[in-house]
Amino acid sequence: MRIGYGFDSHAFTAGVPLVIGGLAIEHPEGLAGHSDGDVLLHAITDALLGAVSAGDIGTFFPPSDPRWKGAASSVFLQTALEEVATAGYKIVNIDTVLVMAKPKIVPIAGELRESVAALLGVKPGEVGIKAKTPEGLNQDNVAVAHVTVLLESLGIPEPVGAMVASAEVDDEIDVVVKTLVGDSRDVSALGRKVTPFDTDDLT
Numbered sequence: 392m393r394i395g396y397g398f399d400s401h402a403f404t405a406g407v408p409l410v411i412g413g414l415a416i417e418h419p420e421g422l423a424g425h426s427d428g429d430v431l432l433h434a435i436t437d438a439l440l441g442a443v444s445a446g447d448i449g450t451f452f453p454p455s456d457p458r459w460k461g462a463a464s465s466v467f468l469q470t471a472l473e474e475v476a477t478a479g480y481k482i483v484n485i486d487t488v489l490v491m492a493k494p495k496i497v498p499i500a501g502e503l504r505e506s507v508a509a510l511l512g513v514k515p516g517e518v519g520i521k522a523k524t525p526e527g528l529n530q531d532n533v534a535v536a537h538v539t540v541l542l543e544s545l546g547i548p549e550p551v552g553a554m555v556a557s558a559e560v561d562d563e564i565d566v567v568v569k570t571l572v573g574d575s576r577d578v579s580a581l582g583r584k585v586t587p588f589d590t591d592d593l594t
């Protein structure tokens with residue numbers, strides 16, 4: 392099991408659409424950012440990367456890189472999901488807190504849960520969406536997201552998962568697997584050798 396935590400904040404600004412959790416939300420202001428400013432997807436991306444010690448969103452997608460100007464934040468999330476899979480893990484559940492004065496989140500929490508779940512490839516029941524107003528913080532023009540994520544192992548030993556994911560051809564995968572788990576199991580007491588599994592089955 393691994394846990395991850397992510398945080399992000401973006402200021403509200405007029406003239407841009409509001410997108411949170413991949414969902415377009417009717418609101419007079421959107422969130423300022425180099426990308427689409429999706430504060431929730433940025434925090435989820437960081438939580439996933441943190442859970443597998445893979446750096447953070449800025450190390451993969453520097454705000455100075457013009458390629459990410461106006462980018463949909465689902466692109467960043469996809470990379471984080473690939474890092475999680477490469478490390479040999481999958482999501483158990485994710486929990487979030489959005490801190491913003493407006494809009495009200497609870498009336499759209501179901502839609503948000505479905506949107507985030509679809510982007511993560513998990514069930515809506517594995518995504519928590521909660522909201523708080525920034526009472527006493529004097530931050531009514533800001534949206535903040537906090538995210539925790541729990542991962543569980545896919546059952547592949549980590550080095551094997553990582554090396555198989557980076558191997559480019561079947562032969563390389565064969566070599567990796569045979570190096571790490573051995574070409575065959577020694578059952579000489581039974582008078583024969585049994586291959587533990589068929590490495591051709593790995594794609």
Ligand SMILES: Nc1ccn([C@@H]2O[C@H](COP(=O)(O)O)[C@@H](O)[C@H]2O)c(=O)n1
Nearest residue numbers: 491492493494495496497498522523524
């Ligand atoms: N943007 C928000 C903020 C809050 N809520 C809901 O209101 C409840 C009370 O919030 P406080 O910050 O005043 O404690 C909160 O638990 C949420 O249910 C919301 O929907 N959207």
Ligand SMILES: C[C@@]1(CO)OP(=O)(O)OP(=O)(O)OC[C@H]1O
Nearest residue numbers: 424425426433448449452454459
């Ligand atoms: C997403 C990136 C990349 O364009 O930029 P922003 O949209 O500004 O978002 P932020 O959370 O401030 O920083 C992370 C950056 O990697």
